[in-house]
Amino acid sequence: MKAMLVIADGLGGRPTDWNGATCLEQAETPHMDRLAREGALGLMDPIAPGVRPGSDTSHLSIFGYDPAEVYTGRGAFEALGIGLNVRGGDVCFRANFATVEDTGGDLIVRDRRAGRLAEGQELAEALQELTLNDGDVSFTFRASTEHRGALVLRGPGLSAEVTDSDPHEEGKPVAVCKPQRESDEARRTAELVNAFSRRAYELLRDHPVNRARRQQGKPEGNVLLLRGAAVMPHLDAVTEQYRIQGSCIAGGALYKGVAGAAGLTVLDVPGVTGDLKTDLSAKAQAAERALESSQLVFVHIKGTDNAAHDGEAEEKSRFIERIDKEFFGGLADRLSRGDVVLCFSGDHSTPPAVGEHTADPVPALFWGAPIRRDACEKFDEIAAGAGGLGRFSGRLVPQLLGYCDLGGKFGA
């Protein structure tokens, strides 16, 4: 028995979304409805009733981790989310390119966002693998959108208990990073961060990108401001807990990152883009192939959330219809209830009427021979409220693997 988890990001909605119904209710989903008739539904609170989940915390919870215990802050998961290779124990910062003026001693921040520059990737190249302190600590920076990026420190004896170099206000000097607590690790980390910041300024100030911006009268990206230090937690890999192989098929870096941290192998599938243009048939085919070598296949589909964040109810509904047809269409016929337990759900609700993650519970569908059937005739939020699986918080992966009779007993 193998497990497949399919997450449509931001799947849940509200009756206020589109003519008194949710996008899922409005969509024509014959394949999902057939799976619902053959399986059972329930309602999932991604973290707990009334908690508005982030994508990072909800995925941790879905994989069976307690976010209250392992979520160390945005820094670490933002770094994962922009595709940095982050391991347990790494110290991560959120980072901005900013414009400073050298007043002959102090570096005064003039623009905390360097005019929202577009050349972050080019500047980032100058900072690659800036390794300090005789090589036992590495610094890896990656740019994301506009002036944003993330910095990861890896090495022994580091601490996230250090202050920001971002003064959080223009007209002030770049702050000196300081230990927040008296410890050798925090002191050393602060010293390394300050040395990195100086070295980054030296590498950036006369970078061709900045020379060009100077000539055009644009604010330069001549410094990196760091904030929100957080240590990446050591996650007890799901694949090791259950002694299985796992595969992840996702476009977005955050989902790959969390799945990777949970021990899954992240597959590279051509056509998978992490947005509304993604190739859903390619995802279905890759998921089916991955079942050959994995006991757990995790598929993440992002487009539902993109449409919902943009407030586009009809687009969200059409994309759900595409998931039904292009992802589940062929796949649902080819999967055998005796071989695979399937779960289809979302990581949270994103009602287009709100355009943001909300705390509303998310419909979840379980299908496969071990699942006790209920009376649900179709798949949507209302049907799920009457579903035989009731209401529960996160833990879709442990439930799936439980149905597959995998994992040890807690107790004897």
Place this chain on the structure above:
Amino acid sequence: MKAMLVIADGLGGRPTDWNGATCLEQAETPHMDRLAREGALGLMDPIAPGVRPGSDTSHLSIFGYDPAEVYTGRGAFEALGIGLNVRGGDVCFRANFATVEDTGGDLIVRDRRAGRLAEGQELAEALQELTLNDGDVSFTFRASTEHRGALVLRGPGLSAEVTDSDPHEEGKPVAVCKPQRESDEARRTAELVNAFSRRAYELLRDHPVNRARRQQGKPEGNVLLLRGAAVMPHLDAVTEQYRIQGSCIAGGALYKGVAGAAGLTVLDVPGVTGDLKTDLSAKAQAAERALESSQLVFVHIKGTDNAAHDGEAEEKSRFIERIDKEFFGGLADRLSRGDVVLCFSGDHSTPPAVGEHTADPVPALFWGAPIRRDACEKFDEIAAGAGGLGRFSGRLVPQLLGYCDLGGKFGA
């Protein structure tokens, strides 16, 4: 979007209450039933399945706090419950007026309840604001019913880790309060408590009330016995977590106290008595007015629980009908589903057949535009068991505010 939470104390019941049905099933509740048809129902375990809740712990849970984390013992919440102004960090004791005999050195307890005297309020006046230790610690005592009361210590450097002065047995001397752990705070608190106890004895022994009781041959209330030291937790105010204004309309001191600790403003509404005689129309009008300035309005109605504790099923049922007519009657017509999310539930079940709080889950009704409707046609425990909101533990306030899109995300 604003939130209104209406709690009918001890609302839930059992089929053993009245001719095979609960009081809520027996009651004619056309307005609640209409709200149920337009909204959705669920079952709430006030704390967790199988836990018999107190009114204090259940309200903490309903407001989103974890009682296992913040509930420090009866002392603190009893003090709140009799209307003492208690702040986070205050050290509270349960207190009894008792009768002691001075044997020329020891004070021997002869009656731990001072004959269940009726003059507690008069004696309490003699103890008001008995401030010791150069004024940095204040002692506030308040009498409740018969011989009972509560004492609150406020000031720096205090600890609740001290033993009782109540020997818990007659014929023994008043116990010396001692530190339970070696700490400056516990030692200092014990010394202050012992000094207070001596000073209270001096103030009480020749009090006119006791002189009169002596002449009548009644046991005097000449000492205060203290037990169950507990520190009032610092609660992270709901109003600050969500950056909102909140209002509380309640008769009972405990409910005002918990709501106040959660950051709500306690409104003084004429006619609101906290028992079966309360003016329910005045409550409804005050609640509607409070919505003008508050994003969260909490209304507590106590009479259901009073009738149930007295084992009066018919009286409980009639009071539920009064809530339906006098509270929801006009209000439910005037509230707009697009402006307000309403939740009606109880803080626990009190089946008249039992006459005490039980662990049975409580029906909960949510109503408003963001709520996904279910198939429920009326409001009672049986309908709620088939409701679209499933079963969950406490957290009514976070859920309500979640539907109002208030509060930050946990994660990103």
